[in-house]
Amino acid sequence: MNRAATVIALAGMILAYTTALGDESASQSRMSRRHTIAQLVVCMKKRMSDDKGISFIEARNTCKDQIANRGDSTPSGTLVASATAPKP
8 A cells, every 4th residue: 555655656746747847848938939029029110110111011021031040040059258368
């Protein structure tokens, strides 16, 4: 009887742990999507205020392409701040 209770408790802990891991990835992608939408809105406002003749759809498509290209051109890997100045 003790073993059955231990197995059930362990299974519950494993299930709770995997659910908690899944929540982190969902919230990260949600924040990434919100960040992308915010960038799109800022870009569209700027583009439409600069050129009064551009349509909403043209501005949206241009900004989407610009944001997609900016995301592709970012270098992969982590950036490390150095306390020492680079040598000339």
